[in-house]
Amino acid sequence: MQALVEKQRSQESVFDMSDPKEKTMAHTPIIEECPTLVLQGLSRHFGSCCSYCQDENAQLERNVCPRCGTVHALRNVSLELFPGEIVGIVGESGSGKSTLMQCLYFDQEASSGTLHLQSYDGGLHNAFELSSQERLRVRNTMLGMVYQNPYLGLRMDYSSLSNIAEQMISSGNRLVETMIGRGSSLLDEVNIPERRKTEAPRRFSGGMQQRVQIAKALSNNPPILLLDEVTTGLDLSVQANVLDLILRIRRDFRVSMLVVSHDLGVVRMLADRTLVMLDGQVIESGLTDQILEDPQHAYTQQLVYSLL
Amino acid sequence: MTKQYNFAFFDEASKREIRRAIIKGIAVPGYQVPFASREMPIGRGWGTGGLQITLAIIGKRDVLKVIDQGCDESVNAVNIKKLIHATTDVEITEETKRASIIQSRHRIPEHPLEENQIMVLQVPTPEPLRHFEPREAATRVLHAQADYTGAWLNLFDQIVCFGTTTTGADHPVKVNQRYVMAPSPIPRFDNLKLHQSPNLTLFGAGREKKIYAVPPYTTVEPLDFKDHPFAVEDFRGKQCTICGASGVYLDETVDEESGKTLYRCNDTAFCTQQAALKGLI
Ligand SMILES: Nc1ncnc2c1ncn2[C@@H]1O[C@H](COP(=O)(O)OP(=O)(O)OP(=O)(O)O)[C@@H](O)[C@H]1O
Ligand SMILES: [Mg+2]
Ligand SMILES: [Zn+2]
Numbered sequence: 393m394q395a396l397v398e399k400q401r402s403q404e405s406v407f408d409m410s411d412p413k414e415k416t417m418a419h420t421p422i423i424e425e426c427p428t429l430v431l432q433g434l435s436r437h438f439g440s441c442c443s444y445c446q447d448e449n450a451q452l453e454r455n456v457c458p459r460c461g462t463v464h465a466l467r468n469v470s471l472e473l474f475p476g477e478i479v480g481i482v483g484e485s486g487s488g489k490s491t492l493m494q495c496l497y498f499d500q501e502a503s504s505g506t507l508h509l510q511s512y513d514g515g516l517h518n519a520f521e522l523s524s525q526e527r528l529r530v531r532n533t534m535l536g537m538v539y540q541n542p543y544l545g546l547r548m549d550y551s552s553l554s555n556i557a558e559q560m561i562s563s564g565n566r567l568v569e570t571m572i573g574r575g576s577s578l579l580d581e582v583n584i585p586e587r588r589k590t591e592a593p594r595r596f597s598g599g600m601q602q603r604v605q606i607a608k609a610l611s612n613n614p615p616i617l618l619l620d621e622v623t624t625g626l627d628l629s630v631q632a633n634v635l636d637l638i639l640r641i642r643r644d645f646r647v648s649m650l651v652v653s654h655d656l657g658v659v660r661m662l663a664d665r666t667l668v669m670l671d672g673q674v675i676e677s678g679l680t681d682q683i684l685e686d687p688q689h690a691y692t693q694q695l696v697y698s699l700l
Numbered sequence: 701m702t703k704q705y706n707f708a709f710f711d712e713a714s715k716r717e718i719r720r721a722i723i724k725g726i727a728v729p730g731y732q733v734p735f736a737s738r739e740m741p742i743g744r745g746w747g748t749g750g751l752q753i754t755l756a757i758i759g760k761r762d763v764l765k766v767i768d769q770g771c772d773e774s775v776n777a778v779n780i781k782k783l784i785h786a787t788t789d790v791e792i793t794e795e796t797k798r799a800s801i802i803q804s805r806h807r808i809p810e811h812p813l814e815e816n817q818i819m820v821l822q823v824p825t826p827e828p829l830r831h832f833e834p835r836e837a838a839t840r841v842l843h844a845q846a847d848y849t850g851a852w853l854n855l856f857d858q859i860v861c862f863g864t865t866t867t868g869a870d871h872p873v874k875v876n877q878r879y880v881m882a883p884s885p886i887p888r889f890d891n892l893k894l895h896q897s898p899n900l901t902l903f904g905a906g907r908e909k910k911i912y913a914v915p916p917y918t919t920v921e922p923l924d925f926k927d928h929p930f931a932v933e934d935f936r937g938k939q940c941t942i943c944g945a946s947g948v949y950l951d952e953t954v955d956e957e958s959g960k961t962l963y964r965c966n967d968t969a970f971c972t973q974q975a976a977l978k979g980l981i
Contacts, residue, residue, distance in 0.1 A: 525845055547832075547853075554857040561856060562849040568859055568925045590860050 426510055428615055428648050429473040434505030436466040436491055455488070455671040465491040467672045473616065478642060478649045480663025480680060482656055482695070487669040489652040490540055493620045497537045498527045509534060511615045532563045536609030540621040542601040545608070548594035552579060552604050555593065556611045563612060578607040582637060599630035606637065610645070617649040623658055635661055656695065660684055668692045708755040709787040714738060718756035722902060725913035730875025732826055737909040742779060749904030750803050750822035751780055753911065757818065758784065758801060763791045765799035767807055776805070794969040808890040810948045810970040813899035815916060821884040826905040826912065828872040828882040848880045851923055859928055871930070874921045875914055889932045889949045894920040940965045943974035
C-alpha cells in the first residue's frame with residue numbers, strides 16, 4: 393500500500409512547466425493521515441504586552457498594540473505540514489513570514505504556542521519546550537533552513553564544503569572523507585562547479601549563495617525544509633533554476649517544505665496549499681489554486697488581482 | 701636599594717584576586733576564568749597574562765625560568781625576567797630542572813617537568829571558538845553546552861583548503877573530557893606534553909583577560925578526525941647538529957655555504973645542557 397502511494401506520488405510530482413492544466417493536477421496533494429509538523433496557536437511579540445493586547449482578539453493598529461506599543465509579529469498562527477507536501481506562505485512585507493520561519497527553526501523563542509514533530513518523538517512533546525541541546529538536535533537532524541538573507545544562513549569565510557559539513561559535524565560525524573563526499577555530491581546537485589567547492593561563499597553571486605544554502609539545508613537529509621524567500625533578488629533565469637531545483641528536491645528526497653514568498657508567482661509554481669498572512673495573522677488558507685482562482689478575503693483578492 | 705614596589709610588583713589584594721581566578725581555573729580544568737587584567741609596565745600582547753600569573757604565585761624561595769620562542773635570551777624574555785627579578789629578588793635560572801616556575805610563550809621545555817614545578821604559558825588568543833563565533837556572549841553559551849562544532853569545523857576547513865590540519869601551532873585540545881581549550885601557540889609537538897603531565901600548567905591572556913589551567917595528571921586530547929588523526933611535527937631520522945639530540949623539537953636552518961639543511965634544538969637551554977653532558981662544549 394505504502395509503495396503504491398509512493399509510486400503515485402513520484403509520478404505526480406514530476407515537474408512539467410509546459411502545461412498549466414497538468415501542473416494543476418500535479419499539485420493535488422496526497423494527504424497522508426499523519427502530518428509531519430503541527431503548529432498550534434503560535435504567537436510572537438516584541439515588547440511586554442498590556443492587559444489590553446493580552447486578549448488575542450484585541451484590535452491592533454496593524455501589528456502594533458495602540459496602548460503599549462508591543463509589536464505582535466505573530467498572532468495565533470496554526471498550520472499543518474504533511475509528508476512530501478509544499479505549503480506556501482504569502483503576505484506583504486512585515487506580515488510575519490520570516491518571524492514564523494525563525495520560530496520554527498528555534499532561532500527565535502515563541503511567546504506561546506505548541507509545535508509537534510512526527511519525526512522527532514512521534515509528535516509527543518511540544519518542541520518549543522525542549523532544552524536548548526535537544527532543540528539543537530532537532531534543528532540538526534530534522535530541519536533544513538534557507539534564510540532570506542544568505543549572510544544569516546552561511547558562514548561566509550568558510551569553504552562551501554565546510555558550510556555543508558557543519559551540521560554533520562554537529563551531529564557527531566568525525567569522518568572527513570564521508571563529509572567531503574556528501575558535501576560534494578550535494579553541491580553537484582545544486583550545480584556548484586568543482587573548483588568552487590573549496591571556496592568561501594563570500595565571493596559568490598547571490599544565486600550561487602542561495603544554492604549553497606539549499607545544499608547545506610539538505611546535508612542531514614531532513615524531512616522538513618524551511619525556505620524563506622529563496623528566489624527574491626535573483627535574476628529571472630536564476631530564479632527559474634532555483635525553483636526547478638526545489639521541485640527536484642521534493643521529487644528525489646520526498647521532503648516536506650514551507651515556502652515563504654511575497655511573490656504569488658513563486659507560490660503558484662511550488663505550493664500545494666497556501667496560507668495568506670497579514671499583520672501577523674493567517675487570514676486565509678486552502679489549496680493554492682483555489683486561493684488564486686477564488687480568493688475570499690478582501691486582502692487576498694487585492695493581492696491576487698494585482699498579480700494579474 | 702630602596703624597594704619602590706610591593707613584593708612581586710602587585711599589592712596583596714591584586715595577587716589574591718588573580719590567585720582566586722587561578723584556583724577556579726584549576727577546579728574547572730580548561731575553563732576560561734575571566735579576571736581583572738592589570739595594566740603592566742610591558743605592553744599587552746607581550747606576555748602580560750603570563751606575567752600576572754607568575755607575579756601572583758611567586759614566593760621568595762621560587763626559582764624562575766623564562767623562555768621566549770624556545771630561547772631564554774630573547775628581548776621579551778629578558779624584560780620579563782628583569783621586572784620579576786627587580787621586584788622579587790628570586791633566583792633566575794636557565795636550567796629547566798632547577799626552576800620551580802617556568803614562564804613561556806611558545807614552548808614547553810624538552811626536559812620532562814615534575815610535580816613541584818609550575819608551567820606558566822602566555823596566551824594571545826584564549827578562545828578556540830573565536831574564529832567561528834566572534835561574540836563573547838555566544839561562545840560562552842557554546843562552552844556551557846559543550847557545543848564544539850566550531851572547533852571541529854575549523855579543522856575541517858583547514859583540511860578542505862590545505863589538505864591537512866598540520867599547518868600551525870595552537871591546535872585545540874579537549875581537557876578532562878569537557879572543555880575545549882586553546883593550548884597557546886605551542887607546537888603540536890608540545891600538545892602531547894600536556895597530557896597527564898605531573899606538573900600544573902597555567903594559562904594567562906592579558907589582553908583578553910582570561911586565566912585557565914590544566915591541573916597535574918589531567919587528560920588532554922588534541923581534537924582530530926578518525927580519518928585524519930592528530931600528528932605532531934615529524935623529526936624522525938633527524939638530530940640536532942650541535943648536541944646530537946633526537947626526539948626533540950628541532951628548528952630547520954640552511955647552511956649558507958654548503959646549502960645543506962641543518963637541524964638544531966629549538967630549546968636552546970636543553971641543547972647547551974646536552975652538549976655539556978656529552979663533553980661537546
Ligand atoms: N526584533 C524585533 N523587534 C521589534 N519588531 C520586530 C523585530 N523583528 C521583527 N519585528 C517586526 O515583526 C514584524 C514581522 O517581521 P518579519 O520579518 O517576520 O516580516 P516578513 O513577513 O518576513 O517581511 P518581509 O517580506 O519584508 O521579509 C514586522 O512588523 C517587524 O517590524
Ligand atoms: Mg521576511
Ligand atoms: Zn498592549
